[in-house]
Amino acid sequence: MYVRNNIANGNLKAKHWKHVKLGVCRPSLAEGRMPIPRAMAVKWNPPEHPWLKLNTDGAFSESTGRAGGRGIIRDHSGRLIAAFTAPLDAHSTLEAELLAMHHGLLLAREFAQPIWVESDAAQAISLAKGSGWGPAHSRRAMAHLALHRRYGDFRISFTLREGNKAADLLAKMGLEIEEQTRFNNQTTPRLLKAILRMQEMGIPNIRVCDEDLVVDSIPR
Template sequence: MNRSRHQEVQFKVNNVVWQTLTFIRNSMSNGSLKSKHWRGVRLGVNIPSHATPRRSQPLAMTITWKPPDQPWLKLNTDGSFNESNGKAGGGCLIRDHSGRLMVAFALPLTAHSVLEAELLAMHHGLVMAKELAKPIWLEADAEQAIKLVEGKEWGHAHIRRTMVHLALHKWHLTLRTTFINREGNKAADLLVKMGLELSDRQVWDAQAAPRGLKDIIRMEQMGIPNIRV
């Protein structure tokens, strides 16, 4: 509690004590309160030395995946790295303006960090997106990776080869990039979990996609949001 706040509390407490003592004195003078009524009673007031911290309340917000405008295609990517076993994986999917799946894939990656896995997933996704000859909207839940792609820095030495590939994609593609919270990137998150368990890349179209992936895509087509706390 700061000094001014402490003084304010102390003033209010002193005022209450003064009013109480005045009431007792007046009651004794008119005979309504006698000494035997309050014999042994001790008035005590504890003034806190500091403010009790307030617990922060959880804030809930809705995260909604949004389709791109025509003629853009949206590429959602995700990458993961497991430090315990050194495995890395990537997941990507491309959807059109209606939210319809065009192609999705999951693959194992050779990476040494989560950041490198995220950047590699973006690279592989853009390689596939380039074949569709449309403007590409790259979206991912890796804020640091997005900032690297948008900026002019090359990052640490172990990611610079991948950064060169991404720079070439920026040169040859009509590309925009955005960050989305993980709750809005659930489809790519599902794919990356599959990529961690694969020994080779696996590709799906809209008909052959896994059931869980189809369910997520359908919900996002309907505009159903996810809750982030």
């Protein structure tokens, strides 16, 4: 464009081109495109009245063979009803996730209200929502969940880890303690109280991922 305009204006003449050769250099390979980080807001959403929402998380350590589960029960306003953390007799992360749901449901049944279970364990959610029994090591836990489903007032769904942050906070405690521990508004750890308060106010957590990363891993 610069050359063409200057020729048209008479600024570039034939003498200016003497011994000059023009060419175009084309790269043989296109430059690699770096992934663009994306940020998305993930909120914890309260259930509708009169449902209770149970958020659970399970963990298994291959190095120690220990497993733990935890869960938090809240009402339609986001108010804490109860929370727990407990060691589990599990032999895999999947089994720990399923048993954490079972222990959370046992606690939630005390309040005689319909229960909505939510977890960030996609495989466990898919298995719990389906009709199969899964691998052999998970069938004991699946049998417990099958009994819970007979109540009829039972719902289960997947959430991203950022939407399950309150349950994740109790992760290490479930592996370290020797017996089940139950919390209420007075005995809840301070950091957990802060997270619960933020979620009650509708403040989201931010999930950062690459542009090409599939974040919609919700089980169908």
